[in-house]
Amino acid sequence: SGCWVHGGSYTTFPEARQKRQELMGDDLKRWNDEERRLFHHMKIMKQRAAQNFKNATKANGAESRWEKFVKAGPPPPPVADQQIFVRFTGADSARRVVKFESVAVGDLFMPFSDEIHFGERVGLIGPNGTGKTHLLNALDGKSEALAGDITFGPRTSVGMFNQINDRPEYKGRQCVDIVRDKLIDEQKSMGALARYGLRTNAKQEFQTLSGGQKARLEILMLELAGHNVLLLDEPTDNLDIESSEALEMALEGFEGTVIAVSHDRTFLARFSRFIMITDDGAVYEIPDFELALAGLSEPDKLSTLRLAKPLTA
Secondary structure, eight states: OOOOOOOOOOOHHHHHHHHHHHHHHHHHHHHHHHHHHHHHHHHHHHHHHEEEEEEEEHHHEEEHHHHHHHHOOOOOOOOOOOOOOOOGGGGGGGGGGEEEEEEEOOOOOEEEEEEEEOOEEEEEEEEEHHHHHHHHHHHHTTOEEEEEEEEOOOOOEEEEEEESSTTTTTOOOOOOHHHHHHHHOOHHHHHHHHHTTTTTGGGSSSGSHHHHHHHOOOOHHHHHTTEEEEESTTTTTTHHHHHHHHHHHHHHHOOEEEEEOOHHHHHTTTSEEEEOOOHHHEEEEOOHHHHHHHHHOOOHHHHGGOOOOOOOO
């Protein structure tokens, strides 16, 4: 941290600053790529250890390397230009899509209350076994072990994103034909595919798509089905880095609300706020990614973190 002092003249400052910004951006991208590589390697080793205990030592080593890397922290990001962007999103931006009133799932966490509005990106974070996936399933109507009330706003339609390895109903069909089931018109179908970076894959059969391309098509189809609240449970778990980045790009194009359970810090960096469930069942709202990282690293200090708002009574 600290100030950067340009040693040249005023006329050389813009070019020097631009080069410095690019170098800082490159450093941060390398760190993010390495963090994601270590994270995915750890997940693979844990899966192998679950199948064969002889891999447990390697899995623990992979987890230690990832934790040590994350604890050291990323390099500083490029300093953003001070520009003001005004985005008019109309009444939808203030529309409540989900309201939690004294909600609990069994005894996994204490009853909490909160609201989620249209267009928000909300990450459900915390240790394994704290009830995050149960809460997601409750939103999707799959879980009944629920206390309190979850109510949806008018015109709210919830869809669950699933990682698709195989879609029998899509096999042998071209992407444009799959989309045309919803849009009928081929020109509109091509436009929809283009929004999700799939225009060049329009005539490609579904089973030949990469994991990332399938993920983008799945989100497009959820959108075309009229879903404006998207639920995701560890969506990058079985995706390679390229496919994970493709999924992130697809979510950028989704105009509704996104609620996701994830341990992937690179994926979560794009989210607007977080609901964290701790081992002792407390629930906090965290409005900042850096603060969320601090909470994940030292959950016992959550109550002392500035802006970490308890949602439990």
